[in-house]
Amino acid sequence: MKKTIAVVGLGLIGGSLALALKGFEDFEIVGVDVSQPTLRFAAEHGVGDAVTADAMEVVPRADVTVLCLHPRGIVRFLGEYRDVFKPGSLVTDVCGVKTSIMAGAEILPEGVDFIGCHPMAGTEFSGIEHAFAEMFQKSHLILTPRPSSTPEHVSLMERMGAYIGCKDVVKTTPEEHDAILAYTSQMMHIIALSVCDDEQLFACKGFEGSSFRGCTRVAALDVSLWTELFSMNSPALLSAVDRLEENLHAYREALASGDVKALSDKLAHSAGRKRRMDLEGPDTLTLE
Amino acid sequence: MKKTIAVVGLGLIGGSLALALKGFEDFEIVGVDVSQPTLRFAAEHGVGDAVTADAMEVVPRADVTVLCLHPRGIVRFLGEYRDVFKPGSLVTDVCGVKTSIMAGAEILPEGVDFIGCHPMAGTEFSGIEHAFAEMFQKSHLILTPRPSSTPEHVSLMERMGAYIGCKDVVKTTPEEHDAILAYTSQMMHIIALSVCDDEQLFACKGFEGSSFRGCTRVAALDVSLWTELFSMNSPALLSAVDRLEENLHAYREALASGDVKALSDKLAHSAGRKRRMDLEGPDTLTLE
Numbered sequence: 001m002k003k004t005i006a007v008v009g010l011g012l013i014g015g016s017l018a019l020a021l022k023g024f025e026d027f028e029i030v031g032v033d034v035s036q037p038t039l040r041f042a043a044e045h046g047v048g049d050a051v052t053a054d055a056m057e058v059v060p061r062a063d064v065t066v067l068c069l070h071p072r073g074i075v076r077f078l079g080e081y082r083d084v085f086k087p088g089s090l091v092t093d094v095c096g097v098k099t100s101i102m103a104g105a106e107i108l109p110e111g112v113d114f115i116g117c118h119p120m121a122g123t124e125f126s127g128i129e130h131a132f133a134e135m136f137q138k139s140h141l142i143l144t145p146r147p148s149s150t151p152e153h154v155s156l157m158e159r160m161g162a163y164i165g166c167k168d169v170v171k172t173t174p175e176e177h178d179a180i181l182a183y184t185s186q187m188m189h190i191i192a193l194s195v196c197d198d199e200q201l202f203a204c205k206g207f208e209g210s211s212f213r214g215c216t217r218v219a220a221l222d223v224s225l226w227t228e229l230f231s232m233n234s235p236a237l238l239s240a241v242d243r244l245e246e247n248l249h250a251y252r253e254a255l256a257s258g259d260v261k262a263l264s265d266k267l268a269h270s271a272g273r274k275r276r277m278d279l280e281g282p283d284t285l286t287l288e
Numbered sequence: 289m290k291k292t293i294a295v296v297g298l299g300l301i302g303g304s305l306a307l308a309l310k311g312f313e314d315f316e317i318v319g320v321d322v323s324q325p326t327l328r329f330a331a332e333h334g335v336g337d338a339v340t341a342d343a344m345e346v347v348p349r350a351d352v353t354v355l356c357l358h359p360r361g362i363v364r365f366l367g368e369y370r371d372v373f374k375p376g377s378l379v380t381d382v383c384g385v386k387t388s389i390m391a392g393a394e395i396l397p398e399g400v401d402f403i404g405c406h407p408m409a410g411t412e413f414s415g416i417e418h419a420f421a422e423m424f425q426k427s428h429l430i431l432t433p434r435p436s437s438t439p440e441h442v443s444l445m446e447r448m449g450a451y452i453g454c455k456d457v458v459k460t461t462p463e464e465h466d467a468i469l470a471y472t473s474q475m476m477h478i479i480a481l482s483v484c485d486d487e488q489l490f491a492c493k494g495f496e497g498s499s500f501r502g503c504t505r506v507a508a509l510d511v512s513l514w515t516e517l518f519s520m521n522s523p524a525l526l527s528a529v530d531r532l533e534e535n536l537h538a539y540r541e542a543l544a545s546g547d548v549k550a551l552s553d554k555l556a557h558s559a560g561r562k563r564r565m566d567l568e569g570p571d572t573l574t575l576e
Contacts, residue, residue, distance in 0.1 A: 120495070120496065120497035121497065122497070139497065140494050140495065140496070140497070142494075142495065168494065170494040170495065172495075177495070179488075180488060180491060180492050180495045181495060183486060183488045183492060184488075184492045184495050184496045184497070184499075184500045185496075185497060185499055185500065187483075188483075188499035188500055188502075188503050189499065190536070190539050190543075191479060191483075191503060191536070192499070192503075192562070193539060193554075193555065193558035193559070193562075194532060194535040194536040194538075194539055194558075195475075195476075195479075195532065195535075196558050196559075196561045196562045196565070197535040197538070197557075197558050197561065198471060198528075198531055198532065198535060199531065200467075200468060200471045200472075200528075200531075201561055201565060202564070202565065203468060204468050204471060204472045205565070206428050206430075206456065206458040207408070207428065207430065207458065207465075207468045207469060207472050208408065208428070208472045208473075209408035209409065209410070209427065209428070209472070209473060211472075211473055211476035211477065211480075211505075211506045212472045212473065212476055214476075214502035214503065214505060214506075215476050215479060215480075215502060215503045216562060216565075217499075217502060218499045218502075219558060219559055219561075219562035220559055220562045220563050221555065221559050223552060223555045223556045223559055224552070226555055227548060227551055227552040227555055230543060230551060230555075231543075231546075231548050231551060234543050234544070234546070237543060238540065238543055238544055240486075240488075241536065241539070241540045241543070242540070243486050243487065243488075244482060244483065244486070244536070245533065245536060245537065245540065247482040247483075247485040247486060248478070248479070248482040248529065248532070248533060248536070249533065250482075250485070251478050251481060251482055251529070252526065252529045252530070252533065255478075255518060255519075255522050255525060255526055255529070256522070256526055258519075258522070260515060260519050263515055263518060263519060264511060264512070264515040266481075267481065267509065267511045267514055267515055267518075268511045269485075270481035270482075270484050270485050270507060271481070271484075271507055271508055271509050271511055273484045273485065273489055273507075274480070274481075274484045274504060274507035274508045275508050276490070277484070277489060277490065277493070277504075
C-alpha cells in the first residue's frame with residue numbers, strides 16, 4: 001500500500017510543494033485546504049494526487065504531515081490535531097520562523113516526531129494560482145530537527161529536499177535559523193518596504209533598473225504572513241536592523257565627508273566582502 | 289558611403305553597445321579602446337564592425353561618438369578632443385550622472401551637439417569579456433538633450449535606443465536625472481554595500497534566498513566607477529540616504545513597539561505602494 005504525505009494548506013508554498021512532491025518514492029500526496037475554490041483549482045491542476053477539505057480524514061493516516069500555514073496557524077493546528085497524528089509519523093512545516101514553531105510542537109505526544117523545515121524559496125505572490133513545481137529548484141532547504149528526531153525521518157526530509165530540486169540541505173538549531181534569517185530574509189523585506197515608503201517612489205517610473213527591481217520586488221508581500229514573521233522574531237530582527245542602520249550611516253558619513261579616497265577604500269572593502277561571499281545560483285547573471 | 293558611430297571605451301557597456309548597434313541603419317560601428325587585449329578580444333568576437341586604438345583616426349569622421357568611459361574620463365575626453373569632433377556631429381555618453389557631464393560638454397564648439405544618455409542596464413561585472421548584445425533589452429533609455437539639441441539628433445538617439453532593444457526612451461533634465469537616480473540606482477548600491485558590511489555576512493551561507501541575492505548582487509561593483517558616481521552626485525545621494533534612514537528607523541520603531549496591529553497597518557501601506565508602482569519586466573517573476 002502507498003504511504004501518504006498530507007500537505008496542509010495549499011497556498012503558494014503548499015501548492016508548489018504538492019506539485020513538486022508528486023511521484024516521490026511510494027507516497028501519495030494529499031492536499032488539504034479549507035477553501036473550496038482552492039481545492040477546486042488544486043483538483044483541476046493536479047496539485048497533489050488527491051485533495052480534501054477534511055484534515056480529519058487524512059491526518060490520522062498520514063506518514064508525513066507538512067504544515068504549510070502561516071506561523072500562528074501552524075501552532076494552532078499542532079494544538080488542535082495533537083492527538084490525531086499517526087503514531088510514529090513525522091510532522092514538519094515550511095515557515096520562516098523556527099523557535100516559536102519548535103516550541104509549539106512540544107505539545108505533540110511522544111512518538112510523533114517533528115522536524116522544522118524552511119525551504120528558502122518563494123515569490124512575492126500568494127495563492128495556489130501562482131504555485132509551480134519548479135519553485136524549490138536550486139534553493140537551500142533548512143532543517144531544524146529535534147535532538148530526538150530519528151535518523152530515518154531526517155533522511156526522509158533530505159530525500160524529499162533532493163526530489164523537489166533543492167541544491168542542498170542545511171541543518172541548524174531554531175535559534176541560529178532565526179538569528180540568521182532575520183538578516184538574510186526578514187531584513188531584506190524591511191529594506192524593500194522602507195525603500196517603497198520613499199516620497200520619490202511614484203516619480204521614479206522610467207528611471208529604475210534591475211538593482212531597484214531586485215531590491216524592492218519583495219515589498220509586495222503577504223501582509224498577514226510577514227506581520228507574523230516579523231513579530232515572532234522581533235528581537236533578532238531588531239538586532240539586524242540596528243546593525244544595518246549603523247553600516248548605512250557609516251556610508252552616509254563617508255559620503256558627507258567629501259574624502260574621495262576614504263570613500264573608495266570603503267567601497268573596495270564592502271565589494272571585496274561581497275565577492276568573497278561568491279554566491280552561486282541563477283540570479284548572479286540577472287541584468288542590472 | 290556608410291556613416292560612422294564611434295564607441296569610445298569597450299568595457300562592459302561600450303562593448304555591449306558596440307555589439308547591439310551592429311547593423312543599425314547605414315552606420316559602421318567602430319570600437320575605440322586604449323587596451324590592446326581589449327581590442328584583440330573585440331576584433332575576435334566581432335564587437336563592432338571595426339576596432340582601433342587611435343581615436344584620432346575615427347573621431348574626426350564619426351557622425352556619432354558615444355563616450356563609454358567613467359564619468360571623469362568622459363569629461364577629460366571632451367576637453368582633449370573638443371576641436372577634433374566632426375562639425376555637425378553628435379556626441380553622447382552612457383554614464384550614470386548627467387549634471388557634471390552636461391557641464392563638461394559645454395566646452396564643445398558650436399555645431400557639435402551633445403545629448404546626455406543613460407541606458408538603465410548593466411551587470412555587476414566589468415570588462416568586454418562580460419559584454420553581450422542583449423544587455424539593453426527591455427531597459428529604459430534616459431536622455432538629457434540640450435535645449436539646443438536638434439530634433440534630428442534626438443530622433444537618431446530614439447532610433448538607436450529602439451534598435452538595441454530598449455523598451456522606452458525617457459527625456460528629462462540632468463538635474464532631475466541625478467535626483468531620481470540617486471534614489472533608484474545609487475542608493476540601491478549603498479544598501480547592498482551596507483548589507484555586505486554586516487558581521488553575519490559570511491555566517492549566512494546556506495541561509496540566503498533570492499531576496500538576499502537580489503538586494504546584494506550589485507555590491508560586487510566596479511570601485512573606481514562607483515566612487516565617481518557617488519561623489520559626483522553626493523548632495524542628491526545624501527538626501528536619498530537620509531530619507532531611507534528615516535523610513536528604516538520608522539520600521540525599527542514599529543517593530544520595537546510590539547504593537548502588532550500598527551505593524552500590520554504599516555506593512556499594508558508600504559506593500560500597497562509597491563503594488564501601485566506595478567513595475568513590469570522580467571524580474572517580477574524571479575524566484576524568491
